[in-house]
Amino acid sequence: MKILAINGSPKKNGKISIIVKEIIKGSLEKNNECEILYLSDIKDISDCKGCMKCQKEEKCIIRDDIQIVEEAIRRNEVIIFATPTHWGNVSGIMLRTIERLFGFLIEEKPLGFPVAKAGKGKKAVLVTACSTSWPFNWIFNQSRACFGRLKEVCKYSGIKIIDDFTLTGTSKMDKIPQKYLIKAFMLGKKIK
Ligand SMILES: Cc1cc2nc3c(=O)[nH]c(=O)nc-3n(C[C@H](O)[C@H](O)[C@H](O)COP(=O)(O)O)c2cc1C
Numbered sequence: 001m002k003i004l005a006i007n008g009s010p011k012k013n014g015k016i017s018i019i020v021k022e023i024i025k026g027s028l029e030k031n032n033e034c035e036i037l038y039l040s041d042i043k044d045i046s047d048c049k050g051c052m053k054c055q056k057e058e059k060c061i062i063r064d065d066i067q068i069v070e071e072a073i074r075r076n077e078v079i080i081f082a083t084p085t086h087w088g089n090v091s092g093i094m095l096r097t098i099e100r101l102f103g104f105l106i107e108e109k110p111l112g113f114p115v116a117k118a119g120k121g122k123k124a125v126l127v128t129a130c131s132t133s134w135p136f137n138w139i140f141n142q143s144r145a146c147f148g149r150l151k152e153v154c155k156y157s158g159i160k161i162i163d164d165f166t167l168t169g170t171s172k173m174d175k176i177p178q179k180y181l182i183k184a185f186m187l188g189k190k191i192k
């Protein structure tokens with residue numbers, strides 16, 4: 001399988017980055033082809049202007065570095081959406097990216113019904129980390145709301161979610177305990 005991890009953490013050595021690397025390590029053991037795209041490395045993804053021209057023109061008319069993300073999605077079969085939970089949502093850079101992918105991923109029909117485009121038939125794994133501990137991350141809608149955003153994207157884009165991973169209580173962790181690294185590695189091995 002061809003697997004793409006879109007890393008939406010602003011930190012290259014943060015918790016999300018460590019978990020994503022473990023998932024990828026596991027996937028590589030199964031001879032998958034894997035790549036990690038660090039959104040924080042991409043220089044120029046501007047904000048969505050809300051013009052809706054992407055609905056007429058197939059994709060966003062602003063041709064900046066969003067093309068890097070579009071091309072990576074096109075050439076892979078499984079997309080790992082990885083983002084820290086920020087204010088009960090995806091990170092700012094992840095939000096900006098998924099907004100800019102609107103016309104690439106869906107076409108809204110006249111009554112507003114979305115039709116899946118470039119993501120159709122692909123699979124997804126959702127990954128987040130949050131400082132709130134279990135079960136409060138769920139009860140208080142922290143990581144749950146973050147996944148809610150990503151589920152919305154996947155649902156209308158025709159992308160099937162095959163697994164997810166949440167690292168909770170990160171403010172108490174200097175290092176990620178081994179059991180979570182093993183869990184991430186095993187998840188990676190299972191992707192197919
Ligand atoms: C701007 C900002 C907002 C955050 N909002 C939340 C939140 O709403 N809920 C939560 O549990 N943790 C929140 N956190 C904590 C992060 O989710 C947590 O530190 C996570 O482990 C960061 O992952 P990283 O190391 O990959 O950046 C927030 C952190 C930042 C910087």
